Every structure is written in structure tokens, then in C-alpha cells.
Amino acid sequence: MSEVIVITSGKGGVGKTTTSANLGCGLAVLGKKVALVDADIGLRNLDVVMGLENRIVYDLVDVVEGNCRLKQALIKDKRFDGLFLLPAAQTRDKDAVSPEQMQKLCDNLKEEGFDYIIIDCPAGIEQGFKNAIAGADRAIVVTTPEVSAVRDADRIIGLLEANGLNNPTLILNRLRIDLVNRGEMMNIEDVTEILAVDILGVVPDDESIVIATNKGEPAVSNPESRAGQAYRNIVQRIMGEEVPLMTFEEEPETFMEKLKKLFRR
């Protein structure tokens, strides 16, 4: 059985592409056959986050327009068995593809035997969003604990439900537990209470994500990364396993920080 999952958020810059890359890799590591589809036509980025930017020959629009076969456009990730990327076109507009064409593309990917098809949705609520959700079976909404991001997530949840994608789940990204403990950031309960959706996972704000993205190696494959662990947990939940939410502890203080605190008192 295969499933099409769209990763969306409304607001830009909250971590849709990073989440797509990590979930795709994480599922592939657990032996699933995964297609990552970059639906952000004109602003392609999933290729660079995955470190596959030098291997693009054909793209999503080429497939839709019949310039190549689907298999020709799918880039096989040599590091992870069973992981493939379908890149977005960089020199085209969002309206180069229609929702019907995206639906058909998803059906074709299902026929290719993929277990999971993960669609990285563009920011916004216009044509690109409508295209990205057209063939989806379920939706994951990514947000950060900020007023603007949660507001946009609320709007997106409404639009998803209006399009028949009921009960989207939520990934709360870039949580800073030190700020939450001081009351200077909304916590997990605040956000889930306001949005009234089930939480799929919480990803801590973690510099290992920046480093991983710099290198083009998703953090999920790094056993040392806290964010990577959070993504591994989410992957297991996607596959139907029950994994408790990560416990968040503040980073232990360095000697200098302790010293500073001592003098502040």
C-alpha cells in the first residue's frame, strides 16, 4: 500500500523542505521505497538540501509535459537505498502544472511501487499549494512556535479540510526549550490547543540542522543530532508505531555560563 503525504505550512521558512528531506531519508533508512517530490516550481530547493543538485537532468514539468519518462526524471539517492527525488523545474512558473496533472503524477508514482510519496509544498495558498495537495492522501503541517507561523498554519489547516484532507497532523519545529522554560516562547500545549490538531512530532531548534543542510546530508542520518532523533521518532509514527514525544532538557551549562550566573546573583 502506498501513501502520498504532503508537507505544507503556509508560511515560508519554517522548515518544510528540511522536514521533507529528513522524513524521506528516515523512511528509506527503515527499508521503505520513497519518492520525494519537490512541488515548489520556480524555487526548487529540495535538491540542494538533499545534496543531489548536480544530478538533475529532467524535472517534474518535463514528466508532466511528456518530455521524458517518469523513471528518467527520478534521481536515485546512492546513500539511501530506495530513496528517489523528483526535482522541481527551476525556470518555470507554478501554473506550468495543474492539480489534475499532479493527481496523475501521484497515481503513476504509486504504480511504480513506492511505499511513500512525500510532496514538498511551496509556501503560500495559491496555485502551487493547490497543485501540491491535489494528489495527497494525508497532510503534515509544519509550524514554529511564533504568532505568524501558527496563524498561517491555522489558515492552511482550514484550507486542507476544505479540500477533503481531514485531520492533518502537526510538526512543531525549532522549539527552544530554554525559552519555553522561561515563558518567553509558546509551548507544545499552547500551539496544539490553539490549532486543535494532533501533534506528530516536536523538533528542537538545533544547529546540527544548519550543518547538515550546509553539507547536503539530512540530519536524520546523524545519530548524534537531537533534531535527527526527533525526525527518526516522527518517521516511526508515520509508519504507525507509537513513540512518546521526546523529552526536552536544557543543554547542560558550560563552565563559563555557570560562572557568569554565579556573579549575576
Added chain:
Amino acid sequence: MDFFSFFKKKNTPPSGTVAKDRLKLVLVHDRVNCSSQVLEMLKTDIIKVISNYMEIDEEELDIQITQTESDDKSGTVPVLYANIPIKSMRKVNQD
């Protein structure tokens, strides 16, 4: 943090709480999907109807969409809040 800020801080809520409260209010408006134009039209109509029965203070009139706890206490629901000060009753012909 200096010694005196320990006393000062108590009065203002932490910014996380401020964020949550602001967000709640913004979402009430977003979810109702009522533009300020529509609210203005509603206000004009309400004044028109009420003016048939009583003289009201249009300057002090306050109409807004806000939220309140639902009857079954399961969460909050949007409400139309109207504060309309009455100056005097008009004589209404009842037949």
C-alpha cells in the same frame, strides 16, 4: 539581571503568554472570516434598527468580534460583542 529587575518583572506576563493571547484574538477574526468592511455594514444596520426604538449614543457604540467560553466549557467560540449606550427610549406605536 540586576537586583531591582527581580521586583519589576512580576507585573508583566512573559512574552510567550503575550504571544498566545495575541494569536488567539487574531485567529478569532481569521476564522470568522469577517472583513472590517462587513463589520462596518453590520454596525450601520444595527444602528438603523435600534434607532427605531431608542435613541443611542453612536459615538460610544462599540461592536467587535471576540471570543467567549462555550456553554459546554469545551473551548472558546466566537461572539459578536456589542456595547450600545442608550440615551432615551422612543415612543413606539404598538399597534
